[in-house]
Amino acid sequence: MGKKQRRSRQKEEQVETPAAPHEDAPAAAAAEEEAAQEVAVEGQTQTQGATNGGVKEEAAAEEEVKEVSFDELGLDEQLKRALRKKGLTNTTLIQREAIPRILEGTDLVAQAKTGSGKTFAYLLPLLQKLLRLSSEGSLRKSAPNALILVPTRELCQQVFNEASSLLQLCTSKLRIVQVNASMPDKDIKLALSGPPNILVTTPACVATCISKGIVQGSSIKESLSMMVLDEADLLLSYRCEDDLKALVPHIPRGCQSILMSATSSPDIVKLAKLLLHNPDILTLTEVGHVKDDVVPRNVQQFWISCSEKDKMLYILALLKLELIQKKVLIFVNSIDMAFRLRLFLEKFGIRSAVLNAELPQNSRLHIIEAFNARLFDYLIATDDNKTKEVKQTNKENKKDSRGSRKHMQQTLDAEFGVVRGIDFKNVFTVVNFDMPPDPAGYIHRIGRTGRANKTGASISLVSPEEEDVFEEIENMLQDVEKKDTKCILPFPLLTTNAVESLRYRAQDVARSVTSRDIQEARRQDIKNEILNSDKLKAHFEENPTDLDLLKHDKILSNKVIPVHLRDVPEYLIDPTTKEASNAIKLSRAAMGVDNPGRKRKMGFRRGSGKSSDPLRTFSAEGKSRKRVGKQRDGEQDRRKRRKKAEV
């Protein structure tokens, strides 16, 4: 279909009455949940055992619904117990296919959809192997016994957390650490002293450790039993090839290597050839041989055609008229755009947080945790560490560290990749405000919803300039056997009337957000986060429960939001939009996702002031006077109550 045709087709479809997916919301939600559960227990796999260039190739296709519990996979008793305690009983497809193969000891290249549970698929057999070697007393102690390489620091933390939570529930003890390039050498040395049994790190960091002699290559050769390359497709896009090549001479021949990936590419084959020995290749596809079906089936994909300059208007309509389900992760391609959007939405009373490479790592981790805990509903993220902006900012910072603006800017984190691979919890909708540069980027973005077989949706705003990449994405997702069935459908719930009713307000407000405002907001945000980063670290280590109180969606502008922008007048909303919006609300209620985190966990009123904000009330040095005062008040109250009781 030509571009013009496509646009006019969508225009026609946009003005129709809202239809599926949210028509009969509660019923639809129930059906969706049911469908999701079906996917959760999906099929038996079939191995084809084809041979490809000397490597065994096994393609698995889901055929019939069958549950396989972790108990059936030959795992160690303590791991099974740990999984039960974590409430995990049934395996996902990749887990039931990969775990037995890895337990057999062969090298493995596995490709499975985003959010399909790849982490446990390699962690469980890795832990089992080390627990066995440990009980046999055959673990060498000169360097880590297992190396898990991931592309970003955020992923280091995530994998470390997953593995630690399992190990804490095991009786035998294995030590795991995570180190990354942002840590001072002395901290890395300290972490690696011992040494730990499992090291989670990035290729860049391990290469640096070897080149600085923090870890001896010869020790690695002596001790390493297992190596995992997680998110292998991303490892390559983070330009880790040279670092991995530097590691190759130190990997012992007997080391079992696993490569996990969400997408396939010739680069993965290259990486496998570099690091693995005669690996099994496991490619998991869906029933019906859908070509490259890497987007989970439980994610409904939509698109909206609009001009670049109307994108603000469309996103406003989607959010303000509540036509999409929360939580929402919005992708943009530059940090400036992230702040432009945040400031724009703020003026309509829609609060959001921004996640980007400029922020200190502590802040990034807290933002993810707060978003996962449902403390706010909208997160605007940039996901590409190779954007022009990143390169330019780092170059500028190198050249000139005096200029006020440049001085304020952080050197952007080259290992930043907060979005790709990150296990966001319960994101219902992913919005591509800007289209990603390529299909792989699209898959990783969409993969932030529909995780662990939950339902989800994605909406891409496609401008005429982005239609080429959109077409590339569509072609990649297209089922060869069902040429006429589109994987990405026009978004059915947004009518032209609804959009037009907001046009003037949106245009006015969009114009009022100037480049200066954006730079100011950006500077302010970094300043706050840098100042708070160390305090946050110290404070939250001591008071982990206070994490609930942290707000990253604070209003950036100090101007009061005019009522006419905050509340959309009833007369502006047409009946069709009202119906669609109500359906979404009902569906949200039926799914029990009406932001319970905020109400349940925060313990403070929405929009409450200073006292509820830990960034303002605590100090890293000690308890704030206010807090001490409060405690004293509490003590006085208690004394009064005791007296009363005595009387």
Ligand SMILES: Nc1ncnc2c1ncn2[C@@H]1O[C@H](COP(=O)(O)OP(=O)(O)OP(=O)(O)O)[C@@H](O)[C@H]1O
């Ligand atoms: N057997 C299981 N049952 C229920 N939930 C699971 C199971 N295995 C993993 N999960 C959960 O599913 C979510 C996604 O898992 P994971 O992060 O390992 O996916 P992934 O395939 O690595 O995704 P990506 O490619 O995007 O990194 C996590 O929250 C994880 O705790």
